[in-house]
Amino acid sequence: MHPLLKTNILLRSIFICLLLFVLSGCWDRVEINDLAIVTGMGIDKTDEGDIELSVQIANPKAMASSGSSSGGQSDGETTVVNTVKGKTIFDARSKLQEGLSRQFFEGHNRVIFISKELAEDGIKKHVDFFARFPSPRLRANVFIVDSKASDILKVPSDFELNSAEVARELAKLKIGLNITTKDLLQQLANESGSIALPIITAEENPTGKKGLRLSGSAIFKKDKMVGQIDSALTRGVLWIRDKIEMSSVTLEPDNTEGYISFELLRSSTELIPTIKDGKWKMIVNITTEDDVVENETNLDILDPKITNKLEKQLERKVKERIQDTLDYVQKELEADIFGFGEAFHHKFPKQWEKEKDKWEEKFPKLEVEIIGEAYIRRPGRSNIPQEEQKKE
Amino acid sequence: MLEKGKISAIQLIILLYPTITATAILVLPATTGSFAKQDMWLSPIWASTFGYLSIFIAYALHKYYPQKTLIEYSEKIVGMIPGKLIGFGFLFFLLHTNGMNLRDYGEFVVGNFLQKTPIIVVVLSMAFVCAITVYGGIEVLARSSQFFFPVFVVLFLFIIVLLIPVLNPKNILPVMGEGLTPSIKGALIPSQWFNEFILISFLLPYLNKKKNAFKWGVLSVSLVMITLVITNLFSLLLFGDITSYFTYPFMDAARYISIADFLQHVELIVMALWVTGMFIKISVFYYAIVLGTAQWLGLTSYRPIVFPIGFLLVVLSIWVTPNLQKLTEFSSTTWPVYAFVFQMFIPVSLLLIAMLRKKKSN
Incomplete structure (x- = not known):
């Protein structure tokens, strides 16, 4: 036995009591049902020049029911899209939190949509959040959106769980560019000073349903979008x-x-x-x-x-x-x-x-x-x- | 002798290897990358010469005074008062550096995982575990590292293997495009990590078979060098020019792993790697401080001062810096010079004086 424990009974009991503190866990414990799992994020430009953050959050209620009882009554869409304006992404995120019963969690966010208007003003400053804040991952795909980023997040999907997943799978097919946050940062640091990002659009098909489609690439000089190619x-x-x-x-x-x-x-x-x-x-x-x-x-x-x-x-x-x-x-x-x-x-x-x-x-x-x-x-x-x- | 325990040569490597690599794999790729860019993988090779030198100096001094640690023989070499002064300086340096290590540990855990947990809780729990280990003596320390060392190595290899699919070999080009200068500049800070091998002088007297001590020391430097080359190379091949953007590139590399959309989010492995590695690192430093202080004060046992020094370490870890920015700046500007004085300049001077004395007496 350890000499410290052998010496006296009082010390031993204090030691055991101390261990109890360790068992209680830590400050940062968060239960999964207190998390709002973000599946996609979109940034638009407001008329005042600020940004508008849209967040697509997985709706666990709808996901659970669609799995077990197909058909029947549904609990709504599998995702919820919330939008709010702010000075920075985190500023907007904090405002969004005010109206959200669950805590934001970007650890599973796989897609970032950036609107064309914002891209024309420069995107470097908006990428910072995704590389600095602890929970987002560098593997998230980045897309430029022709219309509003929040609209893309709302597009219903046929095969996948949500539109963000559709976009990511499209990028994974490698028919167009497949650029992650890491790749974007690398291109921004590149000495040649130009970057290319895939463009995604929501197109209406003959039945009137909307679907996502890769449509070419956005070309940037430094960090400002200067044109696009088909x-x-x-x-x-x-x-x-x-x-x-x-x-x-x-x-x-x-x-x-x-x-x-x-x-x-x-x-x-x-x-x-x-x-x-x-x-x-x-x-x-x-x-x-x-x-x-x-x-x-x-x-x-x-x-x-x-x-x-x-x-x-x-x-x-x-x-x-x-x-x-x-x-x-x-x-x-x-x-x-x-x-x-x-x-x-x-x-x-x-x-x-x-x-x-x-x-x-x-x-x-x-x-x-x-x-x-x-x-x-x-x-x-x-x-x-x-x-x-x-x-x- | 204060320490009655004995360690084997394998245990010596197991103690020294994590002592250097634990912080080096997380902190160094960014600092090395900012100087050496795409040649960052070469820097540990240049830096390792300091490691070999440290082992050589410690071993040569050990030959003169086989039963003594650096604190004891410095008195023998330069006399009572100057020896005590050197000993005090050296102990203070170790205490300060270990306070920084402890803070580094806390900063990583709090910065990446437990954002809302007060850092003192994280630091205190680690210091407590280390204190119990150090209290147990060198044998307990060696055996507990023997237990954690395989975990450290296996987890490290796990991350490395999973990273292979996302690497881009082109990032290594151009090799030495601007000559040797950038990679040597990048080696300056890591060289002080390698100089931490001077801690071997606190372990050598307790080695059971002294025959191959030098060989084992050299082997551990080489292992550390290879590990750092791999870490730097993998961070570079994944991130290229942006490696130096990240506070902990290896951590972000692990976060990037995604095998078949299934095996992903493995960054907690880096956390496990960090905790096991840091436990050994902090304990080895801690042990050297406790043993050295006991020898410096002429105590009959080092056990009574284990907890007081542990307390000092915890407060030092808080006092050492107000924030991570200061800590990073200090450890990449002041610390290398400061460390060089104690880890290289003083041991070299001691060795030279000891050699001159030996010659005189002959």
């Missing part, structure tokens, strides 16, 4: 950033009618910066592998010669797409969201150090060469001839 150009950005995972390419082959569709298997992009005699140049090297998934033409795609020709066309098509993106983002918006500056920094740290202040003027004039190789791997599950097939 989905097609966004894919170009994804190609260059080597982030593309799902893509389809449809071609109209020469000397024949109809289209052929390809599905992307995998693709890799390498950015090769070069400096020759003080002239900076970026080579974008793309290797892509595709499968044929649809053939409307009378081409016999089992023929290696035709496949070869198609590969060339596919290559050209991919290059064209990327060129379109470059034309707009590099020449018009002049925003380096491709990581070109970073690539130069990595390969030529010394030259970069000298030129980095001038990068903003240099980037739009930078010569970019796209080289690439496309491979068609498989003709698909069957080969159905359309009329008579052409052979070479």
Whole structure:
């Protein structure tokens, strides 16, 4: 036995009494049924220039009933959306708390919606809260909203529990950009000084129901939104950033009618910066592998010669797409969201150090060469001839 | 001798490794990152030279006075009065630093998890547990760290493995883009963490087999160095340029883990890592202070002063700084210099004087 305990009975009883204090737990005990679990947050700009915070809170009552008794009477929506104005996010959050019987908890918040109006004024100051306050997570996805952020939070969802989850799953598919708070902070710290964030919109489908949809990307210079690009150009950005995972390419082959569709298997992009005699140049090297998934033409795609020709066309098509993106983002918006500056920094740290202040003027004039190789791997599950097939 | 217990060589490593790494893995990536940027993973390698040097000095002094600790032999080397002065300074330094350690511990727990809990409660409960351990003597201390050490290592590896999928290897580029200077600048503050290895001089006299003491010491420095390289590298590969934004990058890295939307929110593991590691760290410092003070005062037992010094540690942890900003500023500006004086300059001077004396007497 420990000498301290052996010595005398009084000391031993005091010791045991002391342990009782430890058993009672701590100050910060919070029961789960006292928490308002935040599933999504949205920030809008008010007319006075302040911010308006909207919070989507999971409604445990509705979630419980929808699980056990399907149909029947429902306890309302699975989420509740509350909105309030404030000077800062935390200021608004405190005001929201006044009307909320449960304590805010952002630990499960997975999505942050920022309205376009606010983004045009600069977003850096609004991101601070999400990186400083203890409970939000850096993994939350960030989206720019064309309309009001609070409206997006209210959109009902068909498959997922709430609209925030829909947005997050959309980002996870990687059809568009998938940017977390951490990625955003990294882009803001980046020396090239430009960022891109996905745009999400609520669109009404023919039945009159609203649904969320990824629609391109917002382009920022420093931390202010300067323009936006559509989905097609966004894919170009994804190609260059080597982030593309799902893509389809449809071609109209020469000397024949109809289209052929390809599905992307995998693709890799390498950015090769070069400096020759003080002239900076970026080579974008793309290797892509595709499968044929649809053939409307009378081409016999089992023929290696035709496949070869198609590969060339596919290559050209991919290059064209990327060129379109470059034309707009590099020449018009002049925003380096491709990581070109970073690539130069990595390969030529010394030259970069000298030129980095001038990068903003240099980037739009930078010569970019796209080289690439496309491979068609498989003709698909069957080969159905359309009329008579052409052979070479 | 005041301490009758004995420890084995393995226990020596188990005591020293968490003593350095516990705070280093959480606090250092941010400070190193702010100086060394993408070369931050190189800094611990440069800094570790100070660790090896500390082990060498402590071992060389130990060879001259095998049964004595730093407090005792400083009197033998420079004489009674100057020796007492050095001893007092050294003990004060340890007390102050351990007060900072205790505060660091409390700040992390309160800042991240128990925001509304008064820091004194967190600090007091830790100091109490450490006091009981130190009261038990070096064997109890070694055995309790032996119990917690595997927990510390397993939890650390758990976090590291789970982080692999979210890393971006490109963040490491350009390697030494601005030459060696940034990574060496980044090594200055960690070097004082490595200098804490001088604490080995309080443990060496109680080693049961002294044959390989130096080898084991070097091994523990190497293990600490590898751990810090991994921590810095992983923080860098995840966060890149923004590593230095975070107060505790490793903590935020753990929060970022999400495997298949299922294995996530594992930051409490970092908390467990921190509590077990800090327990050993604070206890080892605490033990050195108690043993040293008893030797300095010429007491026959160190047990009576364990609780009074524990009380002093708790109040010091509150007095040492009004807020985390001051603590961070102090430990990255004043403390490295202050620590260098006691952990490096004084031991080196003692060693040189001891060598000269030995030569003279021969």
